[in-house]
Amino acid sequence: QVQLVESGxxxxxxxxxxxxxxxxxxxxFSINRMAWYRQAPGKQREFVAAITSGSSTNYxxxxxxxxxxxxxxxxxxVYLQMNSLKPxxxxxxxxxxxxxxxxxxxxxGTQVTVSS
Numbered sequence: 074q075v076q077l078v079e080s081g082x083x084x085x086x087x088x089x090x091x092x093x094x095x096x097x098x099x100x101x102f103s104i105n106r107m108a109w110y111r112q113a114p115g116k117q118r119e120f121v122a123a124i125t126s127g128s129s130t131n132y133x134x135x136x137x138x139x140x141x142x143x144x145x146x147x148x149x150x151v152y153l154q155m156n157s158l159k160p161x162x163x164x165x166x167x168x169x170x171x172x173x174x175x176x177x178x179x180x181x182g183t184q185v186t187v188s189s
Contacts, residue, residue, distance in 0.1 A: 075099040075170045075177045082166060082183030085158055093153040093183060095168035106171040107151045109142060111164035111185075118167070122153060136162075158187045 081093040097104065108123035122132045122142040130142050141154040151168060163186050170177040 075101060075104060075172075077168050077170060077177060077180035079166060079168055079180045079183040082185045084186045084188065087158060087160055087187055087189050089158050089187070090154070090156045091158065091185060093155065093166055093168075093185070095151045095153075095180065097149045097151070097170060100172075101149050103172040103175075104170045105173055107144070108169050108171070109151075109153045109166060110169065111162075111166045112182075113161075113164040121166070124151060155185070158185075160187045160189045163187050 076098045078096045079093060081091060083091060085091055104126065106123055106125045109121040110118050111121050112118040120133050121136055122130065122140055124130045124142045124144055132140060139157045142151065144151045165182040165184050167179050167182045169179060
């Protein structure tokens with residue numbers, strides 16, 4: 074099993090930046106891919122970005138060019154660098170890990186609030 078803990082959220086003004094972290098523990102050797110999602114109040118959870126074990130990345134169109142996902146294998150941590158933040162980026166951000174035949178449970182999430 075893999076456990077995930079997200080951190081790094083906060084309140085920032087529009088145009089500002091934040092870096093989120095997702096620390097993994099447990100059976101981390103079996104992780105193939107990790108992804109960030111977000112959920113705004115009253116909306117469905119949506120995909121934000123993902124990174125594979127080979128460091129291939131993909132992004133939602135709404136964050137391309139502003140967000141960057143990266144990983145530090147030595148620290149078993151995935152990051153989401155968020156620049157040029159907009160009020161519509163306000164959400165609870167979650168990470169998730171994927172193996173070849175399993176998907177991790179959701180972490181507790183971290184709140185990001187962007188003020189206009």
